[in-house]
Amino acid sequence: MCEIGADVKGGCLQGGNSGRSFRAPALTTPSRCKGVQVFSYKELEEATDKFSEANVIGHGRFGVVYKGVLRDGTVATIKMLRREGRQGERAFRVEPLDWGTRLRIALDCAKAFEFLHEHATPSVIHRDFKCTNVLLDQNFRAKVSDFGLAKMGSDKINGQISTQVLRTTGYLAPEYASTGKLTTRSDVFNYGVVLLELLTGRVPIDTKRPPGEHVLVSGALPRLTNREKVLEMVDPVLQGQFSQRDLIQIAAIAAMCVQPEAEYRPLMTDVVPSLIPLVRNSCYGASSGSSRFLNQTPSPRY
Numbered sequence: 001m002c003e004i005g006a007d008v009k010g011g012c013l014q015g016g017n018s019g020r021s022f023r024a025p026a027l028t029t030p031s032r033c034k035g036v037q038v039f040s041y042k043e044l045e046e047a048t049d050k051f052s053e054a055n056v057i058g059h060g061r062f063g064v065v066y067k068g069v070l071r072d073g074t075v076a077t078i079k080m081l082r083r084e085g086r087q088g089e090r091a092f093r094v095e096p097l098d099w100g101t102r103l104r105i106a107l108d109c110a111k112a113f114e115f116l117h118e119h120a121t122p123s124v125i126h127r128d129f130k131c132t133n134v135l136l137d138q139n140f141r142a143k144v145s146d147f148g149l150a151k152m153g154s155d156k157i158n159g160q161i162s163t164q165v166l167r168t169t170g171y172l173a174p175e176y177a178s179t180g181k182l183t184t185r186s187d188v189f190n191y192g193v194v195l196l197e198l199l200t201g202r203v204p205i206d207t208k209r210p211p212g213e214h215v216l217v218s219g220a221l222p223r224l225t226n227r228e229k230v231l232e233m234v235d236p237v238l239q240g241q242f243s244q245r246d247l248i249q250i251a252a253i254a255a256m257c258v259q260p261e262a263e264y265r266p267l268m269t270d271v272v273p274s275l276i277p278l279v280r281n282s283c284y285g286a287s288s289g290s291s292r293f294l295n296q297t298p299s300p301r302y
Contacts, residue, residue, distance in 0.1 A: 044068065044078050051080060062095075096235075099242035100282035101140050102198040103250070107275040108142035109134060113191060114268040117184040125151045125182055129190040130171050130204075131197050151182060170204025170215065174260050185262040191271075192257025196220050199250060201235030217258050224255035246278045 039047075047068030048055050058065040063081040070076055097105075109129075116124040126133075126147065133146040173189035176182050193204055196216055202209075204216045213219035223229035230251045231244070253274055256266050 039070075043071070046071075047076065048078055096201075096237040097140070099238055099246075100279070103246075103275065103279045103282050104140065105134065105136070105142040106195055106198055106250070107272070107279050109144055109191065109194065110268055110271045110275055112142075112144040113184075113187055114272050117187065117268050122152045123184055125184055126187050126190070127151055127182065128171075129187055129194065131194050134194070170217075173262065175262050183262060184268075185265045188257050188265045188268065188271075189259075189262075191268070192254050192265075193217060195250065195254040195257060199235065199247075199254060200233050201237060221255060221258060224251045243281060246281055249274070249278060 045051060047070050048066040051064075051066060055066045055068065056064055057067045057077065060079070063079050066078045066080065068076050068078045113126070113129075116126065124147075126144065126149075128146060128149040129144065133144065135143045135145045137143070171190045171193050173186040176186045176189075193216065197203065200216070200220065202216055205214060206216070207214050209219070220233060223233060227244075227248055230248060233251075234242070234247065253266075253271060256264070257271070259265050
């Protein structure tokens with residue numbers, strides 16, 4: 001079987017309803033999709049000069065990637081899956097996001113909120129940030145989307161606005177859920193939930209989990225500052241392919257972001273510089289990232 005990728009349009013960051021791990025954007029089988037071009041094997045063979053070794057540009061766990069030129073001149077990547085039946089195809093479609101990619105997604109989203117909260121005038125409160133509102137391009141760079149519920153914030157320091165509670169269960173900041181009071185710290189809470197999803201591969205609410213673990217935040221928060229328990233929470237599909245030091249720092253950042261009291265949560269201007277060295281470490285295999293949030297006791301941040 002062949003898969004073709006030309007000018008990939010990207011996808012969204014998503015987790016399964018049953019708490020499955022984060023995956024790369026799913027590829028849609030052409031025969032099941034309307035409005036897309038379907039290529040025959042002969043056309044792909046022609047595009048790659050009969051799958052010539054000279055056109056091989058990469059090897060993956062599930063097949064060989066070729067450079068091809070379509071009849072209209074479009075340069076495309078064409079992947080020939082190994083003959084392992086439909087199981088190999090399914091594995092290809094749900095290949096998990098690696099640790100470095102997850103960190104880059106976290107940083108991209110943090111930078112987006114830093115701009116909305118600190119550089120927009122007046123500030124913008126997204127109000128509905130969740131993993132399905134994170135779009136990924138062909139390089140898995142993240143863009144925050146869906147501003148349909150966004151609100152303009154107050155131009156006063158720590159300014160808050162009152163609004164009807166309209167957001168997704170599992171992401172609601174406690175003060176917003178109970179009083180309708182909305183601040184930029186409400187977005188920070190949402191960001192912390194998404195960070196936990198990236199860390200654990202779980203969904204915000206999962207009634208299939210054991211008692212006490214149905215809600216991701218309440219189940220995870222007591223464990224995020226315990227190094228042994230944090231390791232037990234990590235998405236198992238990562239198979240230990242991450243720096244434990246960086247993991248502990250990510251857990252510390254997440255713990256600060258999902259504090260029940262809004263004033264104890266960090267500003268996104270604090271989160272961004274803490275993530276930058278972690279992303280750099282993931283690229284170079286180092287483990288000497290920022291320790292801004294390590295061993296930190298939550299205190300009000302103004």
